[in-house]
Amino acid sequence: MSGLALLAAARVLALTGATVLTGGPAGTIEKGTVLVTDGVITAVGPAVAVPAGATVVDLAGRFVMPGIIDAHSHTAVEGNVNECTDAVTAEVRIADVLDHRDVNIYRQLAGGVTTANVLHGSCNAIGGQNAVVKYRWGQGPEGLVFKEAPRGVKFALGENPKRANVRAPGTARWPATRMGVEALIRDTFLRARHYRDEWAAYERRRKAGAAGLVPPRRDLRLELVRDVLDGTVLVHAHCYRSDEILMLISLAEELGFKIRTFQHVLEGYKVATEIARHGAGASTFSDWWAYKMEAWDAVPHNAAVMASHGVRVSLNSDSNELARRLYWEAAKAVKYGGASEEEALKMITLNPAWQLGVDRWVGSIEAGKHADLAVFNTHPFAPDARVEMTLVEGQVMFDRAKDVQARSAR
16 A cells, blocks of 8 residues: 555556445446546446556555445534524525534544535524535635535424423524424425515516516525425435424425435334335434434334335434444444345445435446545455545545554654
């Protein structure tokens, strides 16, 4: 693995001799080669022709997998991620306040993570806009943003938005029940529908040449909810209990929008058929629960059960610490519920890529996708697995050998 620092300047890069866990149609390739040109994978297979002048790295004995994608993260935002002053805050945006200096970005690169869905907290029934980021360590805030990713917004159900588990200062805020959360979401969407119709009527009259027109008052909050109705903003909904999951599915279908992911979704195994029928994904924990009442009735088989019913399942961190070991979180789906290694691998790669709307660019090792890659010393699900190198768009963002050398030089 010597000389990896030189890869930063390599335009054409060939990673050879590794076991390649593509996470895609090609499956596992023994002694494979991944060819990268200008940050994009141009070929992968057991017999790839390496062009003259390419920088070749021999990875014999190593394993290469797609960069890990964390579908629920709070990395690179300030400690207080909740804007709790209102129950609907759809106008606020995580992308505007990303902290590119957060050392957790580097630490998670050391765990093979290359992409994350950065969310605010779950204080609001309809919260703010998430940011899908690439861990381009060393770049400014704008450089973190995954520009191809569609916009998204966080919803929250249960104890957090009804403030049942927090003694918040000041006057009690509505809603205070699960019924109130549902009513608030419905009311907000009905107002957004009216807002959309107002603007459509104004535009029709303007294009017809009507005189003396005054445009409707612009409302950034309702604009975001309108875009959910139009299908251009993805909904990521914090939830736990099966009853509230069914409630939001029913409400979404009544109002004419789709839930892209249920986040946490610890009772998803009870309503997996309904989640799959709606077409939503599920981003869950492997074995975190019982930290509050609504998180009590969870099982370690949750991910595998939902996957067996056709749900696109991902395993997320919700934690700067856990994010460094998501490959072991995926391994637990093999132990609990008998998921195949291929399905478990997708739970931290291709499935979260789909959930975030970026599977065209990342999530598997295929020609045409970004060269976001994690190199392991052994199979990622092995108990002694560790990341040796992580690349984002062909650039080395973490090199263990270089890291160790830098530490010893202090």
